Amino acid sequence: xxxxAFPLPPFPAMELPSSCFQSCLDFCPDCGSVLxxxxxxxxxxCPRCSFALDTADLxxxxxxxxxEFNRLEPAGRGQDPAPHFQGPLVERRCPxxxxxxxxxxxRQMRSADEGQTxxxxxxxxxxxxxxxx
Numbered sequence: 001x002x003x004x005a006f007p008l009p010p011f012p013a014m015e016l017p018s019s020c021f022q023s024c025l026d027f028c029p030d031c032g033s034v035l036x037x038x039x040x041x042x043x044x045x046c047p048r049c050s051f052a053l054d055t056a057d058l059x060x061x062x063x064x065x066x067x068e069f070n071r072l073e074p075a076g077r078g079q080d081p082a083p084h085f086q087g088p089l090v091e092r093r094c095p096x097x098x099x100x101x102x103x104x105x106x107r108q109m110r111s112a113d114e115g116q117t118x119x120x121x122x123x124x125x126x127x128x129x130x131x132x133x
Contacts, residue, residue, distance in 0.1 A: 094122035095129065 028035055028046040035044055035053070044053045092102045102120040109117040115133040122128075 089123075090120070092120060094125060094127055096127040097122060097125040099124040 026035060027033065028049060028051050030051040031046065031049040033046055033048040035046060038044055038055050038058060042055055044055060046052070087103045087105050089101055090104055091100060092104075093100050094102060099122055102122050104118055104120045106116045106118050110132075118131045118133055120129050120131065
């Protein structure tokens, strides 16, 4: 059985003769769990099984990690104050302006054994109505 993480890292896979898995430095070669990042300790220990890797084995290897956050949109900078409603369209007449065509979304607002609530939004005047189904 071979465990491979996608996308493949730029460094070669680690191979241990007694291992069930062929893995990169991010995963335990015995159980496939994610290994913690190297720290000041002299070894990296798998939190799930008894596998331990000496940090000296990592010399010359590059371990990189990044955290990506969603960009925050600045509020009030030339944006339309009304949100843009997207989603499926239905042929339904708006009771306020008479426009034919509304978008809709659904949510489970009541208990699980009752129907969902459908929210309709007019594409022209942004009038909203709800329907319990």
